[in-house]
Amino acid sequence: MLPPGERIVTARTPDTVAAQLEQLILDGVFRPGQLLPSERRLCDRLDVSRSSLREGLRILRSKGIIETRQGRGSVVAQLVPPRDDNPLMHLFRDHPRTLYDLLEVRALLEGESARLAASRGTPTDRVLITRRYDEMADYVAKAGADSIDVERLARLDHAFHLAICQASHNPVLVHTLQSLTDLLLSSVFASVKHLYHRPRSREMLNRQHARLHRAVIEGKPELARRVALEHLSSIGESLREIDAEDRRLERSAMRLEEWE
Amino acid sequence: MLPPGERIVTARTPDTVAAQLEQLILDGVFRPGQLLPSERRLCDRLDVSRSSLREGLRILRSKGIIETRQGRGSVVAQLVPPRDDNPLMHLFRDHPRTLYDLLEVRALLEGESARLAASRGTPTDRVLITRRYDEMADYVAKAGADSIDVERLARLDHAFHLAICQASHNPVLVHTLQSLTDLLLSSVFASVKHLYHRPRSREMLNRQHARLHRAVIEGKPELARRVALEHLSSIGESLREIDAEDRRLERSAMRLEEWE
DNA sequence: TGTGGTGCACTGGTCTGACCAGTTGTTTTG
DNA sequence: CAAAACAACTGGTCAGACCAGTGCACCACA
Numbered sequence: 001m002l003p004p005g006e007r008i009v010t011a012r013t014p015d016t017v018a019a020q021l022e023q024l025i026l027d028g029v030f031r032p033g034q035l036l037p038s039e040r041r042l043c044d045r046l047d048v049s050r051s052s053l054r055e056g057l058r059i060l061r062s063k064g065i066i067e068t069r070q071g072r073g074s075v076v077a078q079l080v081p082p083r084d085d086n087p088l089m090h091l092f093r094d095h096p097r098t099l100y101d102l103l104e105v106r107a108l109l110e111g112e113s114a115r116l117a118a119s120r121g122t123p124t125d126r127v128l129i130t131r132r133y134d135e136m137a138d139y140v141a142k143a144g145a146d147s148i149d150v151e152r153l154a155r156l157d158h159a160f161h162l163a164i165c166q167a168s169h170n171p172v173l174v175h176t177l178q179s180l181t182d183l184l185l186s187s188v189f190a191s192v193k194h195l196y197h198r199p200r201s202r203e204m205l206n207r208q209h210a211r212l213h214r215a216v217i218e219g220k221p222e223l224a225r226r227v228a229l230e231h232l233s234s235i236g237e238s239l240r241e242i243d244a245e246d247r248r249l250e251r252s253a254m255r256l257e258e259w260e
Numbered sequence: 261m262l263p264p265g266e267r268i269v270t271a272r273t274p275d276t277v278a279a280q281l282e283q284l285i286l287d288g289v290f291r292p293g294q295l296l297p298s299e300r301r302l303c304d305r306l307d308v309s310r311s312s313l314r315e316g317l318r319i320l321r322s323k324g325i326i327e328t329r330q331g332r333g334s335v336v337a338q339l340v341p342p343r344d345d346n347p348l349m350h351l352f353r354d355h356p357r358t359l360y361d362l363l364e365v366r367a368l369l370e371g372e373s374a375r376l377a378a379s380r381g382t383p384t385d386r387v388l389i390t391r392r393y394d395e396m397a398d399y400v401a402k403a404g405a406d407s408i409d410v411e412r413l414a415r416l417d418h419a420f421h422l423a424i425c426q427a428s429h430n431p432v433l434v435h436t437l438q439s440l441t442d443l444l445l446s447s448v449f450a451s452v453k454h455l456y457h458r459p460r461s462r463e464m465l466n467r468q469h470a471r472l473h474r475a476v477i478e479g480k481p482e483l484a485r486r487v488a489l490e491h492l493s494s495i496g497e498s499l500r501e502i503d504a505e506d507r508r509l510e511r512s513a514m515r516l517e518e519w520e
Numbered sequence: 521t522g523t524g525g526t527g528c529a530c531t532g533g534t535c536t537g538a539c540c541a542g543t544t545g546t547t548t549t550g
Numbered sequence: 551c552a553a554a555a556c557a558a559c560t561g562g563t564c565a566g567a568c569c570a571g572t573g574c575a576c577c578a579c580a
Contacts, residue, residue: 013563014318038531049564051311054533055318058274062322070532071571101432105369112368171286172361176436273534298560309535314562330561331542 013048017056020046022065025076036066036074100236102184107232109177110161115225116168118216125167126217132160133213140206150196154185160209164216194242201238208234273308277316280306285325285336286358296326296334360496362444367492369437370421375485376428378476385427386477392420393473400466410456420469424476454502461498468494 021042024030036042039057043050057074060066068074117125136156143149158181165174185192195201208231215224281302284290296302299317303310317334320326328334377385396416403409418441425434444452455461468491475484 040531051314051565052563054311055315055562058315058318059322062319068532069571071530071573073531073572098431101430104430105372105432105436108368108372109365112365169288170361170364171358172365172440176365176440180432180436300560311536312534315533328561329542331544331559333543333560 013052014055014059017046017048017053018059021056021060025065030076032076034076035072036076038073099184099239102180103232103236103239106177106180106184107229107236109173109180110165110228110232111225113165113168113170113173113177114212114216114228115221116170116173117164118219118224119221120169121167121216121219125163129160129163129167129213129216132156132163133209136160136209137206140202148196150193153196154192157205157209160213164212167216192239195235195238198238204234204238205231273312274315274319277306277308277313278319281316281320282325290336292336292338294336295332296336298333359444359499362440363492363496363499366437366440366444367489367496369433369440370425370492371485371489373425373428373430373433373437374472374476374488375481376430376433377424378479378484379481380429381427381476381479385423389420389423389427389473389476392416392423393469396420396469397466400462408456408462410453413456414452417465417469420473424472427476452499455495455498458498464494464498465491 021030021036030036037045039050039053043053046053048056057066057068061068061074064077066074067077117129121129136153136159139153139156140148161181162174162178165177168174195205208227212224212227212231215227281290281296290296297305299310299313303313306313308316317326317328321328321334324337326334327337377389381389396413396419399413399416400408421441422434422438425437428434455465468487472484472487472491475487
């Protein structure tokens with residue numbers, strides 16, 4: 001019996017081809033700028049068909065490891081593809097205030113996304129949005145107030161908002177909002193978790209989600225936008241409150257340390 | 261548009277296959293979680309050999325856009341960002357329709373940025389904005405209509421908008437807008453250039469810049485926002501005109517009905 | 521003695537058709 | 551009725567052919 005979720009799969013030929021060539025490049029056998037052997041030669045050498053070899057090369061090409069020109073051959077790329085560590089991460093480290101700037105931008109985008117979803121959303125979109133909403137509402141209703149799995153709730157919450165955004169039918173909007181959300185979660189997930197822990201905040205979120213869901217489903221663009229804006233701005237306020245409390249705790253902890 | 265220094269090369273079959281399938285996914289013809297038609301069927305439909313089609317699928321697979329299992333088929337991936345770098349960046353490139361989605365989001369952000377600049381901008385901000393505006397206006401006035409260096413004008417234009425955005429005092433907004441602008445310029449710089457080449461568009465841009473500048477400097481947030489929105493939407497219209505004039509409607513050949 | 525054209529031997533790009541190997545639903549069989 | 555066998559898909563791989571660019575050696579002409 002195989003472990004659930006994990007699936008043993010025989011390594012595909014193109015993947016092993018790519019891995020072997022990558023290793024050769026790492027080992028310095030093929031150096032940057034150097035011309036690789038021709039495809040036919042590589043087939044012989046690695047003992048695979050040309051189709052599989054070509055798919056393997058395709059993998060390396062889309063990683064930016066080699067560059068290919070017809071009639072010429074494939075060369076090992078000179079530059080390592082640029083890394084994308086997000087410059088905003090640094091901002092968060094040094095300036096907590098950035099969190100509220102982030103919420104400001106997210107509010108703008110969430111608002112527009114809700115507005116577009118209400119005006120452009122297809123029946124299919126509405127079914128999906130409602131499904132996400134029900135999953136979230138059901139979980140909140142069924143789980144006792146104490147036994148709530150905050151991580152799971154956060155995922156359901158996120159899925160709901162994502163469904164709305166996708167109904168806007170603007171991939172750029174989806175992507176931009178997604179990356180801001182990732183940024184938010186990766187930097188201050190701990191704070192966001194507190195939102196779900198406090199009964200008062202949780203009830204507020206529930207009410208707002210219900211209103212947002214209704215506005216979108218009933219096709220009321222301006223209302224949807226306004227509700228989304230309020231939603232985000234009250235999240236901001238709650239985070240401010242939590243922040244203020246944390247500070248108080250921190251101060252008292254510091255005072256405690258001084259005496260120990 | 262190709263990155264500078266890149267040769268113009270006839271589009272390879274697997275690349276166009278990947279681009280076509282990406283477009284269909286973006287259009288919602290194939291939705292996340294859905295099973296794609298089988299490779300043989302896709303070959304027939306796209307009129308390419310199975311080898312080329314498979315290389316095309318390989319491209320999508322290495323971008324994380326589809327997942328494939330032997331004997332089962334290929335499904336559109338559920339999760340959008342499984343990768344460390346921005347996978348959708350690839351998806352956006354070379355898809356003309358996405359351009360207008362991009363402009364839609366940019367309009368939203370530019371509008372808010374102008375509004376905030378008008379309401380939060382400090383005297384220093386206004387001096388800087390005015391300086392950028394004057395540089396741009398002076399250049400347009402001095403240069404004869406024929407002898408305009410479009411690249412330089414585009415830089416001045418961009419600097420003006422950036423100054424306004426920075427006056428919003430929201431680093432997240434600056435960063436988000438900046439990255440969308442980069443995406444825009446790197447993908448369709450050629451089209452954008454045309455805007456400056458046409459006297460009619462250029463005069464329109466000048467007028468709108470003047471009005472935007474005035475609204476921000478005089479501290480009229482709502483006016484500034486509205487002017488910025490109009491600015492972006494008329495850019496969109498002009499690009500649509502250029503696109504329509506320029507060429508090829510053949511892209512709409514493949515649409516939903518054919519796949520059902 | 522250059523020098524420009526021409527051809528050939530490479531390179532990758534694409535197509536065809538065959539067979540192997542998993543998956544899944546149906547049919548047969550105990 | 552359940553389990554085994556089958557059939558009809560799916561993707562995975564292979565071999566061989568031909569097309570299309572590239573670059574170099576060679577040769578004829580100035």
